[in-house]
Structures are given as C-alpha cells and as structure tokens.
Amino acid sequence: MTTTLITGANKGLGFETARRLVAAGHTVYLGSRDAERGRVAARTLGATPLLLDITDEASVAAAAETVAAAGGLDVLVNNAAIAGPYTAVGEVTAEIMRPLYDTNVFGVVRMMHAFLPLLEKSPAPVVVNVSSGLGSMVLATDPDAIESSVPALAYGSSKSAVNMLTVRYAQAYPAMRINCVDPGYTATDLNAHQGTQTVEQGAEIIVRMALLDPAGPTGTYAAAAGPLPW
Template sequence: MKTVLITGANKSIGFESARILAKNGYFVYLGARDAAKGKEAAAKLHAEGLTNVEPIQIDVTDKASIKAAQKSLAEKQASLDVLINNAGILGSWEQSAQDVDVNIIREVFDTNYFGVINVTQAFLPLLKKSDAPVIVNVTSGLGSLTLHSDPNSKFYPVKTAAYGPSKTALNAFTVVLAYELRDTNFKVNAIDPGYTATDFNNNQGPFKVEDSAAFVVKYAMLGTDGPTGKFFSHDVPENNNECPW
C-alpha cells in the first residue's frame, strides 16, 4: 500500500484530498498543526469506513514538530511515496506593497515557503526509499508572475504583497528541487487547485472543494512517466492546465 503525508489536511482541500487518496488505496497520514483537530478529521474518515488514515501532528513552522512527525512516520513506514505540501495561510486581507507590515510577510512566508522547505527536507530520506516518489507543492495562480504582468489575465488586478509572492517563491523552489532530482524517479510539481470556495477565502470562488482536491490528487498519483518541474493550475484550462511561471 502506497503512503502519503498531507500537511494541513484536517479541513478543506487537504481533508478532501486525504479522503480521495484513502479511497484509492493509499495509507494517508493526515497532517494537522492542532493534534485534536487532526484526530477529529481522521475519525470522520474512519466513520466512512476509511480506516487507512492516521492523524499526525505537524506544525510546518516548527522544526521540532516536523522532526517529531518525521520520526513518528519513520518508525511505522520504511518509505514515503507521496508528500503533499498543502498547509498554507493567506495573511491579512490588506496587503498593499506600500504599507504592509513586514511581519505579516514574514508570517506568510514562514508557512507557505520556509515551512514547505523544512518539511520537504525532513521527509526526503523517506521519499528517496520509494520506487516512484511524488512531491506536490500546493501553490496558487497568484504566484504566476506572467499572469500578474498580463492586463488581460483575471489574476492581474488581484495583487497581494505577502501571499502571492510567497507562492512565487514556492514555485521557484519547486523548479530548483525538480531540477536537482531530474535524474531520479521523483516527480515534483507546483499545483494550483484554483479559486475554491473554502474558509480560506470566506467561501468565495467557483470551484467546489471536491473538484479542486481531485485536481491536486491527479498529480499526487503520477506514475513514473508523469511530468516533473511543471506548474499546473485548475484555473488555467488551456494547454492541459499548464500554467506559465
């Protein structure tokens, strides 16, 4: 049975991704910063008959928490097949480049960028023991500099001085990591689930959680012939959902 760790999986897209993967026969480690919420989320899936789900406490902004989660998983599994770096925060709604508090930028980057790096580095040894390891970095179309520079793009007027740049940085990290692992079986991609109605954005957006989670899971289940070093967006239907950087 293949194994997957999903950060921020106690709700929304992360939780639905856990459900889909569990239904597809993966053993899911449901990562949550709050251990109680993680147990509650796992219990919901157990009640649906999905017993191949286990909660694991992991705060992506806390290296000690990441280390403890890695140790716990390594004691139970010889390898990890899939890592979905899903945990993320928006920060405050007011993010003007002219007067945003730098502490807000630091807080957003701590989760959306540095957290992903720390989690990925911690679990790489286990991923390298998989025959076909996959890393999905959940990003946003707001991280595309190309779309942000195009007046005809729907992303053009939506500027954030913290959230968008944190995803741009994440995209850059994805490119570097995919390049370094290019001669291995690793598949490393940046995946944008699209503008989805969740509590993350006050339940705005045209996509349902179930559909956006399915989009993320599609790239989590890549085989050895799948793409790597790419940016795919649910919001960009053309060119097989490949999004410009």
C-alpha cells in the same frame, strides 16, 4: 501500498485530497497542527492522524520520525498555507509578510528537508506543492488575467517562491516527480469561503498529480485545465 502525507489536511482542500487518496487505496497520514481536529478528521476518513506544525522544526522532525518508524513515505503533499491580511501594497511591512513566508515558503522547505530522505527510499516518490495562480508572474502582468487585479503582495509572492522551490527541487532530485499546482479559487477558510469552486473541484489537480507514476512530468506548474505560465 502507497503511503502519503498531506499537511494541513483536517479541513478544506487537504481534507478532500485525503478523502480521495484514501479511496484510491493510499495509506494517508493526515497532518494537522491541532491534535483533536486531526484525530476527528482522520477518523472520519480512515486516515492516520499526525500532529504536525510546519512552522515548528521540532514538530516536523517528530513527524518525520513517526513516519519513518512506520515504514516510510511515497507521496508528500505540501498543502498547508495561510493567506494573511489583504493589505494595500504600500502598507505591507516585513512583519505582515513574515508569518506567510514562515508557513507557505519555509514550511515547504522544512518538510522537504525532513522528508526527502524517506522519499528517496521510495520506488516511486512524488511531491505536490500546492501553489496558486497568484504566484504566476506572467498572469500577474497580463491585464486580461484576473490574477493581475488581485494585489496580494505577501501571499502571491510567497507562492511565486513555492514555484521556484518546486523547480529547484525537481532539478536536484530527477528520480522524483515534484510539481506545483494551482487548485483555483476554491471556497475554503483561506478566503473566508468566497471562492467560486468547491473543494471537490479544487482538489482535482492535487489528486491527479499525487497519483503520478514514475513516467509522469516533473518540475511543472499546472491547474486542472492544463499547464500554467510561470
């Protein structure tokens, strides 16, 4: 039985990813920083609720202890993220950026540090870091790409950092499949449901990479349509 943990999974892309992985036969820990919402979502899907705030070291450590005591972990999906205000580039301050980095970047580091010892014990460990096309510096500098017209300094740069984290973790742990993905512009709370894709469409690449076998790629950056430029 494959055991999977998904952060930020009580709604949106995390919830849809959990739904599909439960259907695929995974034992899924549904991570949520709100205990009641997590319980309701997990009950709906047949998953296991896990109280988890990725900005809190103690919460992450407690979650790791819970998962370890129950038998370990095979797949980690680092999905939880925040968008923050879309402030004009010249108006962005360190204080505006700090919460995004604490969640989107340092949250991934906290999760990796806490759960790598469990993943190393798995016969087929997989990590999926949910990034964004806005994290691609190639697309950001391509005038023909829509990403170049979205001046999301804090959010985009946080996802560029997630991409680099993915590369470095993949290099350091070659026995694991560690990849980052762009779910696309998906209608979720992150963008006030302005996205042009459904969560079913957005979750496709997350689920695909979560289901990798040991022969699959690692250290890659992809969307549903294929590889993305860094």
